Amino acid sequence: MKFPESRASRARAFAVGLLLLLAVALVAFSVGGVRLSIADLLSGRGEAGEMARMLASIRAPRILLAALVGGCLALAGAALQALLKNPLADPFLLGTSGGAAAGAACAALAGASPLVSPAAAFLGAAAASVGVASLAMRGGRLDLQRLLLAGLIANAFFSALLLAAFSIASGEAARTMLFWMMGSLADATPGKDAALAPYALVGAVILVAMAARLNLFSVGEENAAALGVDIERTKRIVFLAASLLTGAAVAFAGVIGFVGLLVPHAVRAIAGNDQRTLLPLSGLAGASLLVAADAASRAALAPVELPIGAITAALGAPLFAWLLLRTP
Amino acid sequence: MWSQPVAGKVPFAVPVAAARGHLRRCRSSVPSRPWRRGMLTASPSSRRLASDPAALATEHTPSRDAGGGKRHAAPSVRALLSVFAFAGALAGCRAEGPAAPGRTIPRRVVALAPNLTEIVFALGAGSMLVGVSEYSDFPEAARHIRRVGGLEVDPEKVAALRPDLVLAMAEGSARGAVRALEAAGLPVTVVPSGSLDAVLEGIRLVGERLGRREAAIRLADELARRREAVRRRMAGRRRPRALLLVWPDPPQAAGGGTFLNDVLTEAGAGNLVGDRNGWPILSAEYVATAPVELLVLPDSGQTRPAFERALSRGPLSRGPVAQAKLVRLDEASLTRPGPRVFGMLERLAEAIR
Numbered sequence: 001m002k003f004p005e006s007r008a009s010r011a012r013a014f015a016v017g018l019l020l021l022l023a024v025a026l027v028a029f030s031v032g033g034v035r036l037s038i039a040d041l042l043s044g045r046g047e048a049g050e051m052a053r054m055l056a057s058i059r060a061p062r063i064l065l066a067a068l069v070g071g072c073l074a075l076a077g078a079a080l081q082a083l084l085k086n087p088l089a090d091p092f093l094l095g096t097s098g099g100a101a102a103g104a105a106c107a108a109l110a111g112a113s114p115l116v117s118p119a120a121a122f123l124g125a126a127a128a129s130v131g132v133a134s135l136a137m138r139g140g141r142l143d144l145q146r147l148l149l150a151g152l153i154a155n156a157f158f159s160a161l162l163l164a165a166f167s168i169a170s171g172e173a174a175r176t177m178l179f180w181m182m183g184s185l186a187d188a189t190p191g192k193d194a195a196l197a198p199y200a201l202v203g204a205v206i207l208v209a210m211a212a213r214l215n216l217f218s219v220g221e222e223n224a225a226a227l228g229v230d231i232e233r234t235k236r237i238v239f240l241a242a243s244l245l246t247g248a249a250v251a252f253a254g255v256i257g258f259v260g261l262l263v264p265h266a267v268r269a270i271a272g273n274d275q276r277t278l279l280p281l282s283g284l285a286g287a288s289l290l291v292a293a294d295a296a297s298r299a300a301l302a303p304v305e306l307p308i309g310a311i312t313a314a315l316g317a318p319l320f321a322w323l324l325l326r327t328p
Numbered sequence: 329m330w331s332q333p334v335a336g337k338v339p340f341a342v343p344v345a346a347a348r349g350h351l352r353r354c355r356s357s358v359p360s361r362p363w364r365r366g367m368l369t370a371s372p373s374s375r376r377l378a379s380d381p382a383a384l385a386t387e388h389t390p391s392r393d394a395g396g397g398k399r400h401a402a403p404s405v406r407a408l409l410s411v412f413a414f415a416g417a418l419a420g421c422r423a424e425g426p427a428a429p430g431r432t433i434p435r436r437v438v439a440l441a442p443n444l445t446e447i448v449f450a451l452g453a454g455s456m457l458v459g460v461s462e463y464s465d466f467p468e469a470a471r472h473i474r475r476v477g478g479l480e481v482d483p484e485k486v487a488a489l490r491p492d493l494v495l496a497m498a499e500g501s502a503r504g505a506v507r508a509l510e511a512a513g514l515p516v517t518v519v520p521s522g523s524l525d526a527v528l529e530g531i532r533l534v535g536e537r538l539g540r541r542e543a544a545i546r547l548a549d550e551l552a553r554r555r556e557a558v559r560r561r562m563a564g565r566r567r568p569r570a571l572l573l574v575w576p577d578p579p580q581a582a583g584g585g586t587f588l589n590d591v592l593t594e595a596g597a598g599n600l601v602g603d604r605n606g607w608p609i610l611s612a613e614y615v616a617t618a619p620v621e622l623l624v625l626p627d628s629g630q631t632r633p634a635f636e637r638a639l640s641r642g643p644l645s646r647g648p649v650a651q652a653k654l655v656r657l658d659e660a661s662l663t664r665p666g667p668r669v670f671g672m673l674e675r676l677a678e679a680i681r
Contacts, residue, residue, distance in 0.1 A: 033614040051617060054646050058613050186578045303614030
């Protein structure tokens with residue numbers, strides 16, 4: 001561990017992460033099943049210009065959605081790993097994603113339009129988080145061991161619910177459920193981006209603000225308390241903020257695996273374990289990874305689109321293996 | 329990452345993995361989408377079946393040869409008999425071809441897919457049906473026949489009907505059930521569907537099994553004649569670049585090696601994704617920029633809202649595809665590889681002309 005780091009070095013790390021994200025987004029913008037020429041887009045004249053504008057109107061919202069979702073998941077994963085002191089914690093561990101998918105499934109089964117399913121998914125995620133948190137309360141304290149078990153119970157329950165719903169659903173309802181289970185960025189719109197952005201920002205700001213306190217968590221709850229951290233408050237805030245990020249991401253893009261689990265590890269291997277660096281960098285790196293993965297899913301077998309979850313794992317696993325090998 | 333053996337951690341992956349299994353099962357049965365029910369797939373194995381009569385002969389149809397009386401023999405004896413019968417079927421087919429005469433005419437038939445139900449009725453054998461799949465809604469009389477399950481065929485329900493012939497698709501959600509039925513010694517005939525040729529082949533095969541050989545040959549010849557007439561009418565014309573979507577969002581098209589690719593090309597259109605096999609899911613970018621001149625959509629109460637949304641503000645609302653000539657064809661007739669698809673071929677050719 002090399003914290004405390006200086007403010008300047010943290011700022012430098014953040015700037016590098018931001019540049020990486022911008023570079024990846026720029027590349028992602030020009031690749032895909034159809035080549036998009038920035039020159040055509042800027043000149044904007046004639047048939048080529050019109051085509052470029054249309055492509056941009058499809059691609060740009062999608063890249064933004066990928067960045068937001070990737071950022072939310074990676075940031076939530078990093079915060080939960082620090083909170084639970086468990087390197088295998090990920091945003092889908094605590095029942096939120098299951099609740100979101102079940103919420104969307106219930107709305108779809110009830111015959112609601114697919115347009116309301118993000119709202120239903122978010123409600124499901126919120127209900128699941130509150131349920132899991134109240135299961136994990138013991139004597140007025142949020143017991144982290146119980147939190148894991150409660151998440152496990154919630155996930156098992158929602159899986160059962162979802163499978164049962166899926167087997168009796170038909171037509172659009174089944175399609176909607178499958179979308180949530182597999183994860184997809186395919187139907188991104190500016191409206192979805194605008195709806196997701198506030199949740200992502202609020203959650204991210206809260207978690208980054210808690211980073212210094214999460215640093216103290218690494219020495220154990222008792223020691224952190226001795227150092228003057230309000231343990232209960234910190235635990236609840238981090239849990240709820242992580243749930244907010246996960247629920248929002250899942251509501252708009254379904255369950256996209258891998259990003260939330262491994263991006264924090266990758267960032268930790270490079271940038272160390274100071275949460276003040278780790279959390280914002282994880283967000284940026286998660287956004288970059290998902291933007292890159294989405295570009296690959298559009299371009300690799302164009303015009304056929306690959307499932308995004310397959311790409312995140314295929315890109316991320318070798319990266320992670322490499323990091324593992326070079327860590328002494 | 330999903331299979332990490334971590335104590336106390338069962339992530340949300342459990343339903344995902346299970347659902348993917350489900351998807352795979354459904355994909356095989358319902359060509360395009362698990363949620364598109366009543367459609368049947370064109371699979372490589374069905375194409376193989378269609379083109380290779382010897383492959384057809386490997387069907388496991390013990391009772392046919394073993395005789396009804398022996399079906400109640402002790403399990404081990406029955407197993408032995410079915411081995412002999414299997415070998416016998418192989419040998420018999422090699423010697424006489426699939427049209428072996430002297431086969432008993434079945435009286436209790438179960439059809440595990442709606443297109444098979446339609447074929448049986450078209451051969452005038454609807455009264456033989458004692459069980460059909462959930463979505464068998466054509467002709468009207470099929471609606472009153474007992475259901476044996478939809479996406480998931482219930483082998484126990486099928487067996488309880490004591491069928492002396494079970495008709496199944498070469499690939500399908502029913503595959504598990506088909507294996508169970510074969511293991512139970514029920515005579516299952518697998519019908520190919522991967523191309524229009526395969527559909528005609530399937531009609532002849534079903535006729536064979538139902539003892540309606542003449543009717544089947546007449547029907548298949550009649551359909552082949554109508555198909556040939558369309559082909560002649562459309563010969564030498566310019567082929568509009570076309571997409572046939574089985575689902576709008578994300579757009580999923582009929583690619584090469586499917587009977588719907590045959591419908592598109594023989595009706596005089598050029599399939600833009602004919603070089604992709606199966607049922608490719610296309611990116612929104614491709615659909616918005618592809619030079620589509622003709623858009624063929626299956627139309628039914630179930631698909632219409634989704635297609636309308638896609639046309640008004642989804643992936644079909646931008647670019648050339650939004651200006652393309654739109655042809656809607658009855659979903660059940662178009663997407664079931666049965667006799668009615670030839671009528672859709674004529675309708676589509678007419679629309680292109």
